[in-house]
Amino acid sequence: MNQNNTTMPTAKSGGRRFRNDVIFIAALLAIVALAGLFVFLFRQPGDTVVVTIDGEHYATYSLNENMTVPIHTGQDGEQINVLIIRDGQAHVQEASCPDGICAAHKPIHREGESIVCLPHRVVITVHSTSEQDAPDIVT
Amino acid sequence: MRHKSKKIAFLGLCAGVALVLAYVEALLPPLYAAVPGIKLGLPNIAIIFILYRFGLREATVVSFVRIVAVTLLFGNPMTFAYSVAGAFLSLLVMTILRKLDFLSIVGVSVAGAVFHNVGQILTAMVLLGTAELGYYLIVLAITGTISGLLVGLCGAMAVKRVFIKNI
Numbered sequence: 001m002n003q004n005n006t007t008m009p010t011a012k013s014g015g016r017r018f019r020n021d022v023i024f025i026a027a028l029l030a031i032v033a034l035a036g037l038f039v040f041l042f043r044q045p046g047d048t049v050v051v052t053i054d055g056e057h058y059a060t061y062s063l064n065e066n067m068t069v070p071i072h073t074g075q076d077g078e079q080i081n082v083l084i085i086r087d088g089q090a091h092v093q094e095a096s097c098p099d100g101i102c103a104a105h106k107p108i109h110r111e112g113e114s115i116v117c118l119p120h121r122v123v124i125t126v127h128s129t130s131e132q133d134a135p136d137i138v139t
Numbered sequence: 140m141r142h143k144s145k146k147i148a149f150l151g152l153c154a155g156v157a158l159v160l161a162y163v164e165a166l167l168p169p170l171y172a173a174v175p176g177i178k179l180g181l182p183n184i185a186i187i188f189i190l191y192r193f194g195l196r197e198a199t200v201v202s203f204v205r206i207v208a209v210t211l212l213f214g215n216p217m218t219f220a221y222s223v224a225g226a227f228l229s230l231l232v233m234t235i236l237r238k239l240d241f242l243s244i245v246g247v248s249v250a251g252a253v254f255h256n257v258g259q260i261l262t263a264m265v266l267l268g269t270a271e272l273g274y275y276l277i278v279l280a281i282t283g284t285i286s287g288l289l290v291g292l293c294g295a296m297a298v299k300r301v302f303i304k305n306i
Contacts (some may be wrong), residue, residue, distance in 0.1 A: 017241065017242060017243035017246070018243060020241050020242050020243075020246060021242055021243050021245050021246035021249075024242055024246045024249070024250070025246065025249055025284060025288070028249070028250075028253065028280070028284060029281070029284060032277055032280040032281055032284075035276075035277050036277045039274060039277065052267070052268065054267075055266070055267055055268030056268075112274055113274065114272065114274070116263070116267070116272065118217060118263070119215070119217065121266075121267060123267050123272075
């Protein structure tokens with residue numbers, strides 16, 4: 001049972017490890033917070049919605065027009081996700097997938113936001129067609 | 140080698156515990172349905188325990204047995220791919236950090252939980268061909284840290300208290 005040495009550190013090394021844990025977790029959260037801040041600051045509202053099924057492009061819709069689109073998937077189109085675009089936001093009204101995660105997702109409108117239905121392999125992503133004129137950041 | 144069968148039996152028991160923990164977790168309501176993939180990861184208590192008490196080889200085997208069993212019982216082939224990718228990336232990172240020996244079990248568990256999510260998102264990005272899924276990582280890294288913390292505390296208690304003779 002020589003593993004006792006590794007699994008039961010002495011009080012001193014335990015304290016050192018605890019301090020390292022705190023530093024490690026704080027650093028991890030700091031990186032995530034920075035990434036989140038970066039995304040929050042630089043992400044622009046999108047103007048189109050791109051639907052892909054199984055990684056293949058399926059359709060592109062404008063966020064500016066209100067519409068209801070049933071997305072059929074599966075061999076006989078028996079699986080369905082109902083995409084609703086209203087007031088510049090897109091969400092899934094209802095879906096026949098077992099988990100219903102896509103239907104529970106909040107409406108999306110910012111560039112890069114997406115709603116994913118893993119069981120049907122449907123991905124709905126907001127894009128921006130005017131990516132070229134991204135704002136200049138003056139520091 | 141004298142106690143090989145005892146070890147196999149014990150690892151089987153651990154796989155069973157991991158399976159029960161997965162079942163308990165499946166009974167809980169989804170924590171936040173808007174983002175898929177947020178889970179407590181209770182089975183990882185057993186996996187972390189094995190990783191510290193035995194090693195990478197044993198933890199990998201038990202983890203794989205657990206994933207196959209969970210997929211057969213509650214999942215589908217898609218969840219299998221995500222689970223495998225997440226579990227193995229997580230095990231790899233935890234083993235490296237454990238060998239480097241500057242974090243306690245809790246810190247290692249947090250890293251494992253976060254990289255579990257990284258592995259799953261990477262798989263989803265490959266399978267669905269959507270790079271934008273990376274945005275989910277920001278949310279998943281935070282929830283992964285919290286669940287890794289809880290799982291790590293439980294795992295540390297198990298490692299500290301559970302002793303079986305002659306294994």
